[in-house]
Amino acid sequence: MKVTELAKEFGTTPDTVRYYTRLKLLNPTRSENGYKYYPPIEISKLKFILSARQLGFSVSDIQHIVDEASLGKAACPLVRSLIKERLAETEKQFQAMLALRKNMKDALAQWEVKEDKAPTSTMVCHLIDSFEPTEENGGSHE
Amino acid sequence: MKVTELAKEFGTTPDTVRYYTRLKLLNPTRSENGYKYYPPIEISKLKFILSARQLGFSVSDIQHIVDEASLGKAACPLVRSLIKERLAETEKQFQAMLALRKNMKDALAQWEVKEDKAPTSTMVCHLIDSFEPTEENGGSHE
DNA sequence: CTTGACCTGTGTCTTACACACAGGTCTAAA
DNA sequence: TTTAGACCTGTGTGTAAGACACAGGTCAAG
Structure with a gap:
């Protein structure tokens, strides 16, 4: 399979496939003309990478996992440990977004009923x- | 006020203040020695920028808002329109994170009870x- | 006069690709 | 046979919002 074919097969982009190839996560063979060809084993690796990305692993995480596996070791303990980390991060970001979203909605509501005002030297808007x-948000950092 | 003082005053970093200054969102005066000094008006501009950032405006948005205001026009219509856009984006990302978080939690739960397995030629992990x-997630793209 | 804490500009790094560009290659039609 | 168009190649740059590094200037205190 060539780059674009492979990308289409999995609903991703040629650039993404090329990106993983640049990082040596994928190791296509070369044909005479210089084109990259992905044999079945590389195809299944791409599938793996895309699955892992969907689960919130970073590309760097995936590199570590693949490295571990390429030594013949079970990557499972690493995988379990990494997902705990990533989940914790995601949870933090999630809470932050929740607060942000609320602020934005509140702001929108407050602003719908306020009139326009020209700026002054000390006030942009x-x-x-x-x-x-409101209450729940805006509290200082904790 | 000098950079570090100003940053501390608002609980941000000197690098952030310098960043806004690079972008000419802030226009400090220079003293003889070449140091930047922020007069009260620039201090209030920083306050404005930080408030806007907290509301989800991008730095580029803020530049547009400031530009508008510097022409003497009321930036309010622009501000209302921008926050609607940003809120819509935030909502999308929020939903995506919600799904991701669920996937991660589900994965973690599934994996706690599975044993380790060494990799094979076709399976990294x-x-x-x-x-x-599970049901709610994983549906194809819609 | 030296130490240490501040400041300066500039440049590079981060993430996970997207996009551009100049040029090589293949297929099919004229 | 030529040529158009659709693919491929590598490399380089851009993105957001700063964080961090570095070499060097400045200043107050001891």
């Missing part, structure tokens, strides 16, 4: 300057 | 290869 986060 | 997303 009174909407933003006057926005008050 | 059976945990990841065998993961099945």
